Amino acid sequence: MGGSFYLVAWLMIWLSMSDPQQIFGYGVLGSIFFAVMLISRWLHQLPADPDPPALQRWINQHWALIIITTGIWGLVNGLVLHQAIFQISHLVAIIGTIAFSTAFAFTFAMRLPRCVGVLFLLNLPGLLALARGTAEQQPAFICLAIYMVYLLLACRRSHIDYHNTLGNELLLLRQRNDLEELSRTDSLTQLGNRYQFNDLFQTMVATAQRQRSPLSLVLLDIDHFKRINDAYGHVAGDQCLQQFSELMRQVFRRDSDVPLRLGGEEFGVIMPGTTLDQAIQLAEQFRTTLAATQLRIEDQSVVITTSLGAGAYIPEVDRNGDGLYRRVDAALYQAKHDGRNCLRLAQTRG
Numbered sequence: 001m002g003g004s005f006y007l008v009a010w011l012m013i014w015l016s017m018s019d020p021q022q023i024f025g026y027g028v029l030g031s032i033f034f035a036v037m038l039i040s041r042w043l044h045q046l047p048a049d050p051d052p053p054a055l056q057r058w059i060n061q062h063w064a065l066i067i068i069t070t071g072i073w074g075l076v077n078g079l080v081l082h083q084a085i086f087q088i089s090h091l092v093a094i095i096g097t098i099a100f101s102t103a104f105a106f107t108f109a110m111r112l113p114r115c116v117g118v119l120f121l122l123n124l125p126g127l128l129a130l131a132r133g134t135a136e137q138q139p140a141f142i143c144l145a146i147y148m149v150y151l152l153l154a155c156r157r158s159h160i161d162y163h164n165t166l167g168n169e170l171l172l173l174r175q176r177n178d179l180e181e182l183s184r185t186d187s188l189t190q191l192g193n194r195y196q197f198n199d200l201f202q203t204m205v206a207t208a209q210r211q212r213s214p215l216s217l218v219l220l221d222i223d224h225f226k227r228i229n230d231a232y233g234h235v236a237g238d239q240c241l242q243q244f245s246e247l248m249r250q251v252f253r254r255d256s257d258v259p260l261r262l263g264g265e266e267f268g269v270i271m272p273g274t275t276l277d278q279a280i281q282l283a284e285q286f287r288t289t290l291a292a293t294q295l296r297i298e299d300q301s302v303v304i305t306t307s308l309g310a311g312a313y314i315p316e317v318d319r320n321g322d323g324l325y326r327r328v329d330a331a332l333y334q335a336k337h338d339g340r341n342c343l344r345l346a347q348t349r350g
């Protein structure tokens with residue numbers, strides 16, 4: 001919309017002259033110029049899916065249109081105030097320039113250098129013309145110069161307020177993201193927690209179903225963990241959980257693998273893009289590595305084992321993630337039942 005006022009203001013200057021015919025050619029030329037600028041701004045639409053460089057290019061091009069329009073308006077204003085034949089149009093030119101400058105200062109203050117530049121483009125030629133003009137023009141020059149200073153100060157104030165507000169908003173957003181991250185992370189092991197699992201698992205299963213790609217789930221439960229707590233104390237138990245988690249990170253180390261602590265001594269790994277065979281191989285590798293590892297707890301070496309259940313998503317069997325989770329959980333239960341320190345596979349019937 002902004003561009004249309006330049007065209008209207010120019011038409012008013014031209015047509016309110018005592019004899020518009022006198023500058024017919026310039027009148028038409030000016031009208032065409034401001035009309036072209038107006039149409040260019042209308043047609044210059046935001047890119048549909050703007051990536052940051054494309055958006056920056058669009059902003060620069062749009063500013064170029066604005067700077068050309070305001071620069072030419074500044075020259076028109078200077079010319080009108082300088083030439084006696086435009087005497088009747090002086091007021092229109094001055095009011096137009098004040099209106100454009102005010103709108104600019106309060107709309108674009110977030111880009112201070114560009115905004116100040118445009119204010120000078122709009123006002124400087126007119127101020128020079130008034131300063132060099134007749135004695136009757138001097139009060140107008142002083143008023144406009146004072147108003148220009150006021151606009152520059154207001155622009156700076158708005159710029160500071162804008163960036164302070166933006167800074168506060170960003171801080172709040174960062175704090176919210178940190179809190180969100182904290183609420184999804186288990187503080188002891190730094191693995192994702194049950195909340196994270198609930199959030200991710202259903203989405204990952206839905207994606208696997210849509211893309212017809214494999215997805216496996218392994219559930220793990222440390223064997224006789226209560227005995228560790230009873231024998232070495234709760235702090236030692238915590239260290240044990242931390243070392244267990246570290247080993248999980250080392251074995252299930254694909255970027256897409258999501259190791260999680262689901263609660264107590266129960267863990268899980270969601271493995272998108274992983275077939276059941278690959279999941280079994282990794283789960284077995286984890287089980288044997290753990291059983292062969294001496295954990296250092298309270299200056300003592302401790303060996304622990306884990307029971308595991310594994311399964312892959314089968315669309316015909318599992319209606320959604322819950323179906324797969326139930327099957328794998330039953331397999332884990334079976335592993336405990338079969339004497340622990342072993343891996344059992346989920347039944348392929350629901």
Ligand SMILES: Nc1nc2c(ncn2[C@@H]2O[C@H](COP(=O)(O)OP(=O)(O)OP(=O)(O)O)[C@@H](O)[C@H]2O)c(=O)[nH]1
Nearest residue numbers: 221222223224225226227229234235237238264265
């Ligand atoms: N140190 C520590 N212990 C925990 C934590 N969360 C759960 N536990 C303990 O884990 C133990 C789990 O015991 P059970 O559920 O009987 O299981 P288990 O002894 O591992 O036996 P199975 O699972 O049947 O092999 C309990 O003693 C809990 O107190 C934790 O964050 N830190």
